[in-house]
Structures are given as C-alpha cells and as structure tokens.
Amino acid sequence: MQVEFDVDALLPYVAYADSLVDFKDKRLIMRCALLETDPPRVLGVHETRMMDIRLPATLLTTIAHGRLLFEAKHFRSILQQNKGERVKLIKIDGKCKMTIGRRSFSVAIEDERDYPPIAIKIEGPSVQIPANTLTDMVGRAESAASKHFSAACMHGILLHLANGEFRVVGTDSSTMRFTALPVDSKETARTTVPVQSFQCVSALVDVSSDPVTLHFQPGGVVVTGPNGSILIRTFAGNYPAIDAVLARTYSCSTEVSRADLLGVLAQVALVRRVETAPLQAIFEADAINWTLETADDRFHTASSVAWPHARHVELFTVDRLREVLKSVKSDVMQLDIQPGSLLVRLNEPGLPYKSVCMLSTQQIYKHT
Numbered sequence: 001m002q003v004e005f006d007v008d009a010l011l012p013y014v015a016y017a018d019s020l021v022d023f024k025d026k027r028l029i030m031r032c033a034l035l036e037t038d039p040p041r042v043l044g045v046h047e048t049r050m051m052d053i054r055l056p057a058t059l060l061t062t063i064a065h066g067r068l069l070f071e072a073k074h075f076r077s078i079l080q081q082n083k084g085e086r087v088k089l090i091k092i093d094g095k096c097k098m099t100i101g102r103r104s105f106s107v108a109i110e111d112e113r114d115y116p117p118i119a120i121k122i123e124g125p126s127v128q129i130p131a132n133t134l135t136d137m138v139g140r141a142e143s144a145a146s147k148h149f150s151a152a153c154m155h156g157i158l159l160h161l162a163n164g165e166f167r168v169v170g171t172d173s174s175t176m177r178f179t180a181l182p183v184d185s186k187e188t189a190r191t192t193v194p195v196q197s198f199q200c201v202s203a204l205v206d207v208s209s210d211p212v213t214l215h216f217q218p219g220g221v222v223v224t225g226p227n228g229s230i231l232i233r234t235f236a237g238n239y240p241a242i243d244a245v246l247a248r249t250y251s252c253s254t255e256v257s258r259a260d261l262l263g264v265l266a267q268v269a270l271v272r273r274v275e276t277a278p279l280q281a282i283f284e285a286d287a288i289n290w291t292l293e294t295a296d297d298r299f300h301t302a303s304s305v306a307w308p309h310a311r312h313v314e315l316f317t318v319d320r321l322r323e324v325l326k327s328v329k330s331d332v333m334q335l336d337i338q339p340g341s342l343l344v345r346l347n348e349p350g351l352p353y354k355s356v357c358m359l360s361t362q363q364i365y366k367h368t
Contacts, residue, residue, distance in 0.1 A: 001066025001091040003037055009059050010087075011079045016203045017044040018072040020051050029114055033072040038065040041228065043118050044072065048194045050118050053203045053228040066091055069112040078107065120231045122224060124217035125187035127161050131201050131225065132208040133352055137179040140355060141170035142195045143323075144177035156235045159214070159221060161189040170195075174359070175324075181353035189216035192235040198223070200230055253336045262325060324357050 017033035021044050025031055034043040040055035040062070068091055078098070079087075088099040089107075096107045141157040158169040164185065169178040204212050204225025215222040223230045329348045336343035346355040 001037065001068060002063040002089065004061040004063070004086060004088045005059055007079050007082050007085050007087055010055075011076070011083070013042045013053055013055060013203065014072065014076045014079055016053060016200045017042050017051065018076045019199050020044040020046050020049065021072050022046055023073050028071065029110060029116075031071050031073065032069050032110055032115065033075070034112060034115055035068040035070070037062045037067075043115075045116050045118060048233050049197055050120060050231040051200055051203075051228070052118055052120055052230070053200070067112045068096065069110045069115055070096075071108065071110070074108065120222055120229045121217070122215055122222055122229070124215045124222075125161065125185075125189040126213050126215045127166050127183050127185045127187070127189075128211045128213045129166065129181065129183070130209050130352075131205045131212045133181065134212060134214075134223075135198055135201055135208075137168040137181065137353060138198045140179055141168045141177050143170065144172055144175045144357070145170040145195045156192045156194045158190070158192050159216075161185060161187060161214075161216065176358040177356070178358075179353045179355050191216055191221055193221055193232045194235065197232040198230075201225075204228055204230065253334065255332055255334050257332055258325060258330065261321070321359065324359070 014033065021031055021033060023031050030045065030047075035041075036043070037060055040057065040060045042051070042053050042055065044051040068089065082100050085100050090097045090099070091109070094109070094111065096109045097104055098107045138157065145157055158167070160167040160169065161183070164183060166181045166183045166185075167178055169176065171177070201212060201223060202208060204223065204227050206226065210225065212223050212225040215224065220234055221232045223232065324344060330346050332347060334345040334347065336345065342359045344357040344359070346357065348355060
C-alpha cells in the first residue's frame with residue numbers, strides 16, 4: 001500500500017472515526033479505525049454502532065492499493081501535529097512508514113485481518129431529514145436522557161416515526177425533552193438508540209443542511225448520506241409511550257417570558273437548599289404567584305401574567321427548571337399545567353420542528 005494525502009483533508013475523517021471508537025476499550029483492535037483505498041473510505045466499529053464513510057475521490061493519491069488499520073486516537077494526534085503538510089504512507093510487510101517533507105518515521109499499525117467485518121444493509125421504513133436538523137433534535141433529547149436508570153433503554157433516546165411526524169425523545173423519568181418534525185412519510189417505526197450515536201452524521205454530507213435518510217430495521221437504524229453510512233444498534237426494552245404520558249387536556253395554560261422565570265429563579269437562589277425544594281405556582285386573576293417552601297424559610301414572588309382562574313399545583317424542583325432554561329433560546333414559552341406535571345412548549349423562531357419539555361413530580365417510567 002502506498003498513498004499520499006494532505007493532512008488537513010484527511011484529518012476530519014480520522015477525527016470522526018476517533019469520536020466513534022471506544023478509546024477506553026481494553027481490546028486494542030476496538031480502538032482502531034480502518035483506512036481503505038479501493039474504494040477510498042474510513043471505517044470504525046463500536047459496540048453500539050458502525051461507520052462507513054466514503055472519502056472524496058481526489059483526497060488520496062493512490063500509488064498502490066491496500067488497507068491500513070491504525071489506533072484512531074494515536075493516528076489523529078500525529079495528523080494534528082502536522083497540519084498543513086502533505087504525507088506519504090508506505091505499508092510493507094505489516095509495517096508502515098510515514099514521510100512528511102524530509103522527515104520519515106514508523107507508525108504503529110495492526111493486522112487488518114483481525115478487524116470485525118463491516119456490512120451495512122439498507123432496508124426497512126425510512127424518513128429523510130436535513131442533517132443539521134437531525135443533529136439538533138437529537139442534541140435536545142440527549143440532554144434529558146437518564147444516566148442512572150436501571151433499565152438500559154432509558155439511557156438512550158427514542159426515535160419515533162408515525163402519522164407524518166418524526167419525534168426524538170429523551171427522559172430520565174422525571175424530565176422529558178422531545179422534538180417533533182413534520183415529514184413526508186406514511187410509514188411507522190419506533191426504536192431506542194444510545195445517546196451520542198449521531199455525532200458522526202455531519203461526515204455523511206458535504207453541506208450541513210443536506211438531507212440524510214434514516215432506515216429503521218430490526219436491531220438497528222442506518223443513517224445514510226452522499227458520503228456513506230452509519231449503523232446504530234438499538235437498545236432492547238420498552239421506552240415509555242409519549243402519548244400515554246402527556247395529558248390530553250390541561251387544567252390551565254398560559255404564556256410566560258423566559259426573563260420572567262429567570263428573574264424568579266434569581267430571587268429563589270437566595271434561599272438556602274432550594275435545589276431540592278418544590279416550587280409551586282398559584283394562578284390568580286392578574287399574576288402567577290410563585291411560592292417556594294423549605295424547612296428554614298418561605299419565599300414568595302409574583303410575575304405579571306394574566307390568568308382568569310385561580311389554580312394551585314406543585315410543579316417542579318428549582319434545579320430542573322434551571323436546566324431547562326439553560327437550553328431555551330425563545331423569549332416566550334407556553335406553560336401547560338396539570339397536577340403533577342408541567343409542559344413547557346418552546347416557541348423558538350426559525351426552528352422547523354416543535355420543541356417541548358415536560359417536568360413531572362411523578363415517575364414517567366416505572367421499571368418492572
């Protein structure tokens with residue numbers, strides 16, 4: 001094998017492979033990525049996903065075809081130290097020599113015959129979504145996914161295609177974040193995938209707004225684009241059904257400003273041990289009155305939002321509301337309130353999808 005390439009051109013693809021493989025895996029072979037020249041592509045394997053990214057035809061100048069298996073993090077580090085350079089790789093008898101300018105040195109490689117085979121089939125119900133929209137939707141759901149729940153599926157996010165709508169959902173059983181995008185599809189599919197599964201999606205397209213296609217199949221979801229495919233293996237287990245959790249009607253609904261809520265929390269922060277104290281709301285004729293009670297103190301403030309009927313309901317703990325507001329970009333949000341839960345509908349300008357966060361004082365999911 002003998003190839004030449006510009007470091008700056010190949011580095012992003014090696015970085016994608018490095019972000020996919022598990023550098024903590026005790027098996028060296030699972031920390032490696034594979035570079036092939038015919039066709040030119042980079043492949044990576046993880047226990048939960050596989051990556052097959054095609055390289056631009058002009059990226060590699062191939063003198064002799066072959067395959068090169070390298071430890072992803074180490075090879076990435078070498079390239080990062082030589083940005084702007086042109087590199088020549090020569091592999092002979094299981095050894096690899098790298099030449100950069102007048103410098104030549106050996107690079108550690110592994111036997112590619114031991115690498116797990118990568119075969120990605122394209123089948124099953126599908127939906128097409130812009131790559132940047134998919135990445136954004138997944139990022140919002142990931143922020144609510146559980147890190148400590150006993151059920152494995154709760155550590156992932158739900159992908160749900162039904163009734164002309166594509167939903168991405170994450171929940172830790174007390175907070176739920178989901179987004180819903182109208183799509184031109186009549187197919188139905190539902191599966192749960194690990195968080196951070198879509199970190200390589202941008203490698204599948206040349207322009208972030210270009211579409212990728214999700215293919216739902218038994219045991220996995222395949223994401224395809226002009227530059228290749230990523231197979232994401234799915235979690236077993238029953239993820240909570242969104243429609244069963246959400247109330248069909250709410251006892252009260254109103255709009256509040258993000259600044260208003262942040263102002264309330266700024267005052268609440270002065271009270272000791274507020275993170276675990278329940279924050280309550282009383283809806284009166286001319287305001288929403290927020291009340292916080294702790295073992296040591298009672299705090300009360302009001303935000304001027306008109307509401308014609310008095311209501312009282314325990315909503316959420318302060319720290320959970322603060323986490324939601326950190327990720328909100330809209331100035332105004334709609335609150336739908338039901339005893340035991342709060343639905344925050346985020347109206348962010350320019351988003352092609354609906355974004356909703358639900359805070360509950362009851363468990364959304366109970367493991368049996």
